[in-house]
Amino acid sequence: MATHPGGGSRLLMKKPISLILADAKRSELKRTLSATNLVSLGVGAIIGAGIFVMTGNAAANYAGPGVMLSFVLAGLVCAVAGLCYAELASTMPVSGSAYTYAYGTLGEVFAWAMGWLLLLEYGIAASTVAAGWTGYIVEILSDFGLQIPAYLTSATFTVAEVAGANDTVTLQAQFLPQFNLVGALGILSVTALLVIGVSESAKFTNVAVVLKVGVLLVFIAVGLAYVNGDNWSPIIPPNDGTAWNHYGVMGVLYASTIIFFAYVGFEAVSTAAGEAKNPQKDLPIGILGSLFICTLIYMLVAAVLTGVVPYKDLGVDAPIAVAIDAMNPAWAIISWPFVPAGELNLLTFLIKIGAIMGLSSVMLALCYAQTRVFYQMSRDGLVPAVFGKVNPKTMTPATGTTLLGIIIAIAAATLPLNLLGALVSLGTAAAFGIVCVSVLYLRKTEPDLVRPFRVPFYPYLPLLGIALCTCIIGLIFVDKWTSLQRGNWVPMVILVTYFAIGVAVYAFYGRRHSKLAKGEAVLGDVSEPLDAPLIDQSQN
Secondary structure, three states: OOEOOOOOEOOOOOOOHHHHHHHHHHOOOOOOEOHHHHHHHHHHHHOOHHHHHHHHHHHHHHHHHHHHHHHHHHHHHHHHHHHHHHHHHHHOOOOOOHHHHHHHHOOHHHHHHHHHHHHHHHHHHHHHHHHHHHHHHHHHHHHOOOOOOHHHOOOOEEEEEEEOHHHOEEEEEEEOOOOOHHHHHHHHHHHHHHHHOHHHHHHHHHHHHHHHHHHHHHHHHHHHHHOOHHHHOOOOOOOOOOOOOOOHHHHHHHHHHHHHHHHHHHHHHHHHHHHEOOHHHHHHHHHHHHHHHHHHHHHHHHHHHHHHOOHHHOOOOOHHHHHHHHHOOHHHEEEOOOOOOOEEEHHHHHHHHHHHHHHHHHHHHHHHHHHHHHHHHHHOOOOOHHHHOOOOOOOOOHHHHHHHHHHHHHHHHHOOHHHOHHHHHHHHHHHHHHHHHHHHHHHHHOOOOOOOOOOOOOOHHHHHHHHHHHHHHHHHHHHHHHHHHOOOOHHHHHHHHHHHHHHHHHHHHHHHHOHHHHOOOOOOOOOOOOOOOOOOHHHO
16 A cells, blocks of 8 residues: 555555644634633533433433532543643644644544544534524523424434333334424524624623523532432442343443533644634643533532432433422512513523523534634645635635534424534544543654643543543443344434435545645745744734
């Protein structure tokens, strides 16, 4: 097999680190994001469906009050991966995130697989969040007597439990005449904001973050007075015998894979490297700062939720609203002539508003991250040039952003997204593992690279990250295998079909148009040395 630029075989050729750094210098994207903006972007991307929706499901069906421990486990994995992301993002501050890191360390075919997996990860995650966003929109409109038909708020494909012989239960896919138009409109709205400009998107994110964090802090402060310690006993309920991951230690471990979904957003900070004012300094602050803030908030919210409401009652779309109803603070009930009931629970209303704003900021951050990964892949020639074309007026990849927004909106409207959360966690764990491998590889092959931030306790932390990500992937596959035995083939079919399409796209387009393989990816006119600061600090 022939060798190509970057060394190795055609499929395993690597993009030289010097070329990656040169790309960062030549970026057409406008650098407008400060460290505060990046922390806000991270918090905006992280705090969303994971806490407003999925925490209740993880507690009710798998971990019980032990969901607090699940947050610790998931947070540990993300903390290790976050340190590795911080080193790579400060060393190679380009928009491609794990895709770019894989291109520079493992080779083109792995980079393509990573980019394609990130499309699934960000796209499905954004679509899943849109489904939760739809639920809160429907609830708040119903408070005012406005009803949206169910066929405009439900996915086209669903999976339902069907009773079988000998008290067995199978899962069957169904195709129904319905379309989640509300969720699709939510995705298209944040897409329009991203097309307008990144600074405008950042302003919206900042407002949304302040609002949703404020709402959660109010929930924690009020809820502490209503906590019943008996609801925490036992912290880890014994396995109920219905499945290997229904409570017990394995339930806590599996719940951490669900909770893992709640952290997917912090990775989005690394995709903002091309638009950060001072990427070497600000990216580590954005990644680690947002991760610390969100982990602390998550654990406190989980503690209040399971302390106020028995964990088996939390398996609903809006567990925080259930907890507020259980508190039923008299001071929160106000007269309101605009609602059919004549009175309104102000605390519940504020929680719903906070959830809508919070989920909106998550959709925006995830869609943003996806467009920036495809922007970098387009610059490398692996996807069509339309995804890398920057609008000179808005300084954003407007056309590519619009196309991806439409694709994600269709997914939000049609797919059984409540069953695909594990696939998002699968993609996230794979990305985190590759990032940890990339740190080990670059420390060995490029020891003289300027590293503004370095992973502490090297090489033990990257190795620990690889082991933890492998465990998460293993737990997900075990659950999917048992799910297949019950007839739930939809997620696996979607995953296999998606990757088959990806193989075809790479074979017939990416492999033929790769700029690195064709010798078109050259350093160009870069007058400064590659280890010089990427940004003129005097302009910040």
